[in-house]
Structures are given as structure tokens and as C-alpha cells.
Amino acid sequence: MLSYFLRRLILVLPVAFGVSVICFLLVQIAPGDPLTAIMPVDATAEEQAAMRAAYGLDKPLPVQYGIWIANLAQGDMGRSIATGRPVAGEVFGAVQNSLLLAISAAVIAFPIGIFLGFLAGYFRDTLLDRAVTAISIAGVSVPNYWLGIVLVIIFSVSLGWLPSMGAGPGGSQDWGWDWLHIRHLILPAVTLAVVPIGIVARTVRALSGDILTMDFVQALYAKGMSRFDVLAHVARNAAATALSVMGLQLGYLLGGSILIETVFNWPGSGFLLSNAIFQRDLPLLQGTILVLALFFVAMNLIVDVAQAAIDPRIKRN
Amino acid sequence: MIGLKKSFAALALTAGLLCAQTAAAQGTLRIGMTAADIPLTTGQTDQGGEGMRFMGYTVYDSLIEWDLTSADKPSVLIPGLATEWSVDAEDKTKWTFKIREGVTFHDGSPFTAEIAVWNFDKLLVDTSEQYDSRQAAQGKSRIPAVASYKALDDYTLEIVTKAPDATLPYQLAWILMSSKANWEAQGKDWEKVAAAPSGTGPWKLETFVPRERAELVPNPDYWDTTRVPQLDKLVLIPLPEPNARSAALMSGQVDWIEAPAPDTIPAMTGNGFVISSNAYPHNWTWHLSRLEGSPWNDIRVRKAANLAIDREGMGALLGGLMVPAKGFLPPSSQWFGNPSFDVKYDPEAAKALLAEAGYGPDNRLKVKALISPSGSGQMLPLPMNEYIQQSLAEVGIDVEFMVVEWNQMINLWRAGAADPSVEGSQSINFTYFIQDPFTALIRHLDCNLIAPNGTNWGHYCDDEMQGLFEQIKTTFDPAEQDKVIQKTHEKFVDEALFLMVTHDVAPRAMSPKVKGFVQAQNWYQNFSSITMD
Numbered sequence: 001m002l003s004y005f006l007r008r009l010i011l012v013l014p015v016a017f018g019v020s021v022i023c024f025l026l027v028q029i030a031p032g033d034p035l036t037a038i039m040p041v042d043a044t045a046e047e048q049a050a051m052r053a054a055y056g057l058d059k060p061l062p063v064q065y066g067i068w069i070a071n072l073a074q075g076d077m078g079r080s081i082a083t084g085r086p087v088a089g090e091v092f093g094a095v096q097n098s099l100l101l102a103i104s105a106a107v108i109a110f111p112i113g114i115f116l117g118f119l120a121g122y123f124r125d126t127l128l129d130r131a132v133t134a135i136s137i138a139g140v141s142v143p144n145y146w147l148g149i150v151l152v153i154i155f156s157v158s159l160g161w162l163p164s165m166g167a168g169p170g171g172s173q174d175w176g177w178d179w180l181h182i183r184h185l186i187l188p189a190v191t192l193a194v195v196p197i198g199i200v201a202r203t204v205r206a207l208s209g210d211i212l213t214m215d216f217v218q219a220l221y222a223k224g225m226s227r228f229d230v231l232a233h234v235a236r237n238a239a240a241t242a243l244s245v246m247g248l249q250l251g252y253l254l255g256g257s258i259l260i261e262t263v264f265n266w267p268g269s270g271f272l273l274s275n276a277i278f279q280r281d282l283p284l285l286q287g288t289i290l291v292l293a294l295f296f297v298a299m300n301l302i303v304d305v306a307q308a309a310i311d312p313r314i315k316r317n
Numbered sequence: 318m319i320g321l322k323k324s325f326a327a328l329a330l331t332a333g334l335l336c337a338q339t340a341a342a343q344g345t346l347r348i349g350m351t352a353a354d355i356p357l358t359t360g361q362t363d364q365g366g367e368g369m370r371f372m373g374y375t376v377y378d379s380l381i382e383w384d385l386t387s388a389d390k391p392s393v394l395i396p397g398l399a400t401e402w403s404v405d406a407e408d409k410t411k412w413t414f415k416i417r418e419g420v421t422f423h424d425g426s427p428f429t430a431e432i433a434v435w436n437f438d439k440l441l442v443d444t445s446e447q448y449d450s451r452q453a454a455q456g457k458s459r460i461p462a463v464a465s466y467k468a469l470d471d472y473t474l475e476i477v478t479k480a481p482d483a484t485l486p487y488q489l490a491w492i493l494m495s496s497k498a499n500w501e502a503q504g505k506d507w508e509k510v511a512a513a514p515s516g517t518g519p520w521k522l523e524t525f526v527p528r529e530r531a532e533l534v535p536n537p538d539y540w541d542t543t544r545v546p547q548l549d550k551l552v553l554i555p556l557p558e559p560n561a562r563s564a565a566l567m568s569g570q571v572d573w574i575e576a577p578a579p580d581t582i583p584a585m586t587g588n589g590f591v592i593s594s595n596a597y598p599h600n601w602t603w604h605l606s607r608l609e610g611s612p613w614n615d616i617r618v619r620k621a622a623n624l625a626i627d628r629e630g631m632g633a634l635l636g637g638l639m640v641p642a643k644g645f646l647p648p649s650s651q652w653f654g655n656p657s658f659d660v661k662y663d664p665e666a667a668k669a670l671l672a673e674a675g676y677g678p679d680n681r682l683k684v685k686a687l688i689s690p691s692g693s694g695q696m697l698p699l700p701m702n703e704y705i706q707q708s709l710a711e712v713g714i715d716v717e718f719m720v721v722e723w724n725q726m727i728n729l730w731r732a733g734a735a736d737p738s739v740e741g742s743q744s745i746n747f748t749y750f751i752q753d754p755f756t757a758l759i760r761h762l763d764c765n766l767i768a769p770n771g772t773n774w775g776h777y778c779d780d781e782m783q784g785l786f787e788q789i790k791t792t793f794d795p796a797e798q799d800k801v802i803q804k805t806h807e808k809f810v811d812e813a814l815f816l817m818v819t820h821d822v823a824p825r826a827m828s829p830k831v832k833g834f835v836q837a838q839n840w841y842q843n844f845s846s847i848t849m850d
Contacts, residue, residue, distance in 0.1 A: 032724035156568035
């Protein structure tokens with residue numbers, strides 16, 4: 001197990017390198033100019049050239065990449081072109097907020113998804129199954145940014161129960177575990193949870209439905225086990241695959257919440273990314289994408305190792 | 318018993334004090350900006366017009382400022398930190414500015430001519446200790462005329478221009494003055510100054526959290542007593558997404574939002590929110606290519622296109638929040654003049670002009686237009702351009718669009734019509750800040766500013782126009798200069814040098830509790846007169 005973990009860990013290095021190259025190149029491919037964020041649009045060509053040189057943007061791409069990766073190796077992600085602030089501080093602050101939102105959404109989505117999935121799988125082809133299937137398809141299909149706007153209209157604008165923007169009172173970004181802050185989290189977390197509820201429910205339904213038709217389940221019943229004990233065996237058999245789906249979903253929740261964070265003005269990595277894209281803030285863009293991609297790589301590693309630990313059938317040679 | 322009496326007395330006193338405080342308090346105004354971050358706080362702001370509006374003329378002053386007190390009259394220049402200025406009668410490059418006495422920064426240090434010099438060095442001299450590349454990036458290009466400057470005494474400043482240039486006062490209205498004493502107190506570190514800046518403006522920055530909020534409090538010692546803020550606090554919150562801004566206003570999290578989404582305006586007004594708008598120096602045009610082979614070289618085609626658009630009809634598309642163009646500048650501008658070409662909707666006249674130019678049903682004119690799906694100041698570019706496409710098609714002009722994302726559009730605008738990257742587009746839909754003679758007129762059509770070296774996108778060059786631009790720069794009497802600018806604008810309109818469509822009206826939505834706001838015909842606004850109910 002330990003050797004498997006170390007082997008997987010070593011494999012992460014080339015993946016991380018590949019990710020860094022792609023991150024760097026992707027943002028260069030996009031048309032646009034980072035200088036638009038820091039200079040008046042009618043600055044002269046001479047002034048633009050001087051500014052380009054000051055930021056090192058006039059150097060060949062491989063040289064720019066070399067400088068970036070060398071600084072990165074020393075923990076320096078550079079400075080945002082638009083704000084002049086260190087990228088690391090901006091990115092990690094935002095990632096913390098996104099993690100909070102993603103984990104909150106996962107806490108809502110995973111138990112509900114698992115419960116609905118088991119329910120549908122156990123009562124397969126019944127009215128209950130169809131109802132759960134309909135709910136999960138709706139969850140996956142409804143554009144969550146639209147749902148977010150609808151929830152804002154109902155709960156913020158019409159009823160005035162919950163705030164529509166920010167992570168704290170007055171747009172504050174400093175999180176606190178009190179009602180004043182938690183009420184800011186409810187709407188975005190619920191909105192973000194809708195898609196994974198559908199996906200997890202669909203996955204668990206398919207897994208549990210299949211496992212329940214297997215011979216060993218009949219054997220367990222024949223041995224006189226209670227329904228609950230049999231379901232526990234089914235759950236254990238389904239856990240490895242369900243876990244990998246949930247792990248990936250957590251990654252998506254963290255990286256894929258750009259629209260939700262924008263709708264709710266949530267100061268997370270998605271919001272930061274969206275602003276960096278519009279401003280062509282290359283260092284901030286590269287830093288944010290890199291951190292999110294590495295988080296995704298780490299999630300994959302954790303899920304792989306956890307699968308191997310949970311399911312003895314999975315041989316990792 | 319005595320104890321009880323004392324308690325009552327204390328209670329009454331406390332209640333009295335509370336009532337007195339409530340009566341004096343003018344409240345907190347929370348504004349949702351369209352910017353994604355708090356504009357640069359150190360002096361010269363970033364984030365365009367919004368940056369100057371909220372973090373420029375609030376915390377800082379310039380030598381010469383814009384009058385923001387009237388909604389009815391066009392905004393004009395007024396004395397700021399300079400009380401008067403004049404150009405040397407013999408040497409028209411030499412200007413003298415009398416510095417306002419008794420003005421102090423928020424840190425208590427005095428503003429003098431020497432401090433003005435220090436501020437120019439901050440932007441223009443990259444070897445100076447106080448040079449700040451971030452502020453220089455914003456400010457240097459605003460004062461192209463300035464060659465040198467020096468303090469003649471504490472309250473007299475001399476500025477020498479590279480050539481005679483009567484637009485210098487307009488250029489100086491961009492330059493905001495930071496405190497040298499504060500910069501020194503912050504260890505000569507502009508990043509530290511950003512958190513604790515010091516200007517001479519009517520507002521002091523009390524709290525600044527990047528990307529989150531800025532809290533401004535009144536400067537009770539402001540030199541212009543009529544502009545001492547009446548509010549207790551002004552809170553600026555970045556809310557870049559239009560729907561999030563609207564929801565924040567309607568759920569009571571902010572009291573005022575900039576640029577509400579047009580489709581949310583009926584819901585807002587229906588719920589008692591107030592929409593404030595006014596004409597201001599902004600235009601929405603197609604800047605036309607004048608390269609050889611461009612169909613826009615024919616004045617009949619240009620006039621035909623201008624006559625083909627039903628601008629009143631477009632107003633419905635924008636919820637009425639626009640001023641139909643009658644020229645390149647808004648009709649209320651002090652520089653509008655009296656053009657002879659009437660920019661109106663007359664499709665029959667347009668067809669006749671096109672026929673005269675050799676186009677007709679069997680020979681429809683084909684043009685390619687560069688547009689963006691969004692962008693700062695672009696209003697609703699896609700539906701508006703589709704409306705124009707349909708209008709032009711009705712008179713016999715078929716438009717093919719090249720659609721590029723806004724940031725790339727800026728690049729293509731800078732590159733100019735001759736650049737291969739525009740792929741032969743013969744116009745660009747680029748909205749303009751047109752507040753002073755240079756930004757309003759000169760920069761678009763000056764022969765010396767042909768792209769990519771300048772912002773003359775269409776490569777237009779005309780001797781008569783160049784002569785007028787020169788005259789603007791060499792007419793030092795403001796009233797006479799206004800007349801030359803009017804004449805220049807008349808030429809813009811009479812020769813239909815742009816496809817002139819509309820002007821934005823800077824809509825902002827606010828809670829009915831907001832009182833006393835006067836929306837000036839300017840990109841910047843005065844927040845000092847506002848109170849909260």
C-alpha cells in the first residue's frame with residue numbers, strides 16, 4: 001500500500017509539470033493584452049512598449065516560462081498585473097473561500113445524493129425510483145447559475161431572508177462561524193449542491209441496483225441476514241466507485257463554481273478567475289489555474305489511494 | 318429615592334444624546350460599483366472613469382477640476398488646487414499656476430507648489446525616488462504636453478509645454494495630488510500608502526480591503542466648505558456582475574448601484590427604487606476606416622448610413638436610457654455648435670444618397686464591421702449592432718460582423734484599420750470618453766495619431782481638420798477656444814465622419830432613502846451633497 005502511494009505520488013510530479021506548462025501556455029494563447037488592465041486604452045505605443053518591458057512581457061515565451069517556474073519553485077507566484085498584489089496571497093485567500101463553499105455544498109449534496117440513490121436502487125422500477133430519477137436528471141440539467149438567480153429573487157429580493165452577495169456582512173471576505181456569515185453561505189452552497197446531488201444519486205442508484213441483483217446478495221439473504229445488514233454489504237461494494245465519483249465532484253465543485261461565485265459575488269477562486277480572465281491578468285490567471293489544477297491532481301491521488309484502501313479487490317501493482 | 322431620580326436623569330440624558338446623534342447623523346451610503354476591485358488608492362487611479370469617480374475626486378484633488386454641481390449645464394473646468402492660471406504672453410509654452418493657500422492633506426501637511434512638482438515627478442521621472450510605475454501607467458499619457466515644471470515659490474508653479482498647447486488645463490484635470498509627507502511616513506512604500514493614503518479631497522479613506530470594500534469618511538477640514546460631505550460614511554463595494562448588483566440593491570445590501578442591468582429597471586422602479594440618469598460626454602459610434610478602398614470614403618455613403626438608423630426605435634431597446642445622437646458629441650455639450658447636417662431617420666433620403674453613390678437593389682453595398690459582445694461603456698453592443706445591421710439592410714447596406722471579445726477589441730482598436738488582425742473590417746464599434754477637446758475630438762482624427770502610434774483607428778487625415786486641431790491647441794482664450802471646438806465638431810457632423818448612433822446616460826439605481834444627489838453631465842460625480850433618510 002505504501003509503495004503504491006509513493007509510486008502514485010511520484011507520478012504526480014510529471015503531471016504537475018504538464019499542468020504548469022499547459023497553465024502557462026493556455027493563458028498566452030487567448031487573444032488580448034494584460035496591459036489593458038493597467039494603462040488607459042489610449043496610451044501611446046511607446047508607453048505600452050515601456051510597460052511591456054517593465055513587466056517582462058516582451059521576453060520570448062520560453063524565457064517567461066523559465067522565470068515563472070523558477071520563481072514558483074521558490075514559492076513566489078509573482079504579482080498580479082492589475083492590482084500589483086502578490087498572487088499567492090490573492091489565490092490562497094480565494095481558494096479558502098471556495099473550499100468552504102465546495103465542502104458546504106458537498107456536505108449537503110453527498111448524503112442527499114447517496115440516500116436518494118440507494119432509495120431508487122432498492123426500489124428500482126417503482127414510482128419512487130422514477131421520482132428520484134426525475135429529481136436527479138433535473139438537478140444535472142438545470143443551469144445552476146439560473147437556479148442561483150431564481151433563489152436570490154425568492155429568498156433575498158422577495159422574502160428578504162438571506163443575503164444575495166458576499167461572504168459576510170458588508171461584502172466582508174473574512175469568514176466567521178456565526179449566523180451573520182453562515183446566512184451568506186446558504187444560497188450559494190445550496191445552488192452549488194444541486195448538480196452533485198443529481199450525479200451522486202444517479203451513480204449510487206446504478207451501483208446499488210446492479211449489486212442488489214448479484215448472487216451474493218441472495219446468498220446473504222439465504223443465510224438469514226437482516227435487510228439492513230445486507231444493505232451494509234451493498235453499500236461497501238458500491239463505496240469504491242461512489243467515492244471516486246464524489247472525489248471528482250469535490251474537485252469540480254472547487255474549480256467549477258465560477259458562475260455561482262459570480263452570481264453571488266462570492267470571493268472565491270472562481271470569482272477571482274473570472275475577473276483575471278476579463279482583465280487578462282496573466283500571473284493571477286496562471287496562479288489560480290495552477291492551484292486549482294494541482295488541487296484536482298491531489299484529489300485524484302487521494303481518491304485512488306482511498307479506493308485501494310476500501311476495496312481489497314482493487315489490485316494496485 | 319435619590320438613586321432612582323439619578324437613574325431617571327441618566328436615562329433621560331442618554332436618550333437625549335441618542336436623539337441628538339440621530340439628528341446629526343446623515344447616514345451611510347453603500348455603493349455597488351461595476352469594478353471588480355477597489356480602484357488604486359495611492360493617487361492616480363486605475364479602473365477608468367469609475368476609478369476617478371470613486372477614488373479620485375473623492376480622496377484627492379487636481380490643480381484644475383470639473384464642476385460637478387449642476388445637472389442642467391455641461392460640466393466645465395473650475396479652479397481646484399490652483400486658484401488661477403495663465404499662459405505667458407510672449408512664450409505660449411510657459412504657464413503659471415497660482416496654488417491655493419491653506420490647503421492641507423489629510424495627514425496635516427500643507428499642499429504647495431513644491432508638492433505639485435513632487436507629484437509630477439512621481440509620474441514622469443522614473444529615476445525619482447517617488448516614481449510609481451502603477452500611477453505612472455495611469456497618469457503619464459494624460460499629460461503629453463508637459464515638458465518641464467518647477468516651483469517658483471511656495472504658491473507659484475510654472476509648467477512648460479513641449480509646444481503651445483491650450484488644452485493643458487484639461488490635461489491637468491487628470492492629475493491627482495498625493496501627500497509627500499504621508500509617503501515618507503509610510504516608509505516611502507507606495508504599497509503601504511495604498512492602505513493609508515492621504516489626499517486633499519473631501520473624503521478620507523478610513524478602511525481599505527482589496528476586492529472587498531473601501532470606507533470613506535468626511536474630511537471636515539476640506540478647503541471647499543460647500544463640498545464637505547454630509548454623510549457619515551461612504552462605502553464602496555466591487556460588484557462586477559450586473560444581476561448580482563441589482564439583487565444586492567433590491568435586497569437592501571447596498572443603497573446605490575452603478576449601471577443596473579436594463580431588464581431589471583422596471584422591477585426596480587416598480588419597487589420604489591429611483592433611477593438617476595443624465596447626458597454625459599460619452600458616445601456610441603462606429604469609427605469608420607478611411608483607408609483606400611473603404612466605402613466609407615464616400616460622404617454620400619456615410620450620410621446615408623447616418624440617415625438609415627431609427628434612433629428613437631433603438632431607445633425602446635434600451636429602456637429609454639439613451640440620448641439619440643445628433644452629432645459626435647451629445648446635443649447638450651458646450652461644444653456641439655450648429656452643424657448643418659441633420660442626423661435623423663430618413664430612409665428615403667438614405668436610399669437616394671446611396672443611389673447617387675452608385676448603389677442600389679442590384680448592387681447592394683457590403684461592409685464589414687468589428688463589434689464586441691460586451692465591454693466597458695459599450696451598452697448592449699450585440700442587440701444594438703443587430704438593430705443597426707437591420708436598419709442598414711433596409712436601405713441597401715449589408716453588414717458582415719466580425720465579433721471579438723472586449724479585451725481583444727481594445728487591441729484591434731489600438732492596432733488600427735490597416736492592421737491584418739482586423740481582417741479588412743471597415744469600421745469598429747468602440748465607445749468613447751469624450752470629456753475634453755483631446756479625448757472628444759483630436760485623438761480620433763489627428764494625422765499625427767494614426768494607429769498604431771496613436772488612436773486614429775481609421776487612418777483619417779485631412780488638412781482642414783488638422784488646422785482646426787492646431788487652432789484648438791493655440792487658442793488660449795477659453796471662450797474663443799470653445800468656438801473653435803464647436804467649429805471642429807460641426808465638421809465632424811457635416812462630413813458624417815462617424816456613424817453617430819447614441820449617447821449613454823450613465824444610469825444608476827438607488828434606494829429612495831438617498832437624497833440630494835445631483836447627477837452632473839460628467840464621468841465624475843460629487844457625493845458631498847448626499848444625505849440618507
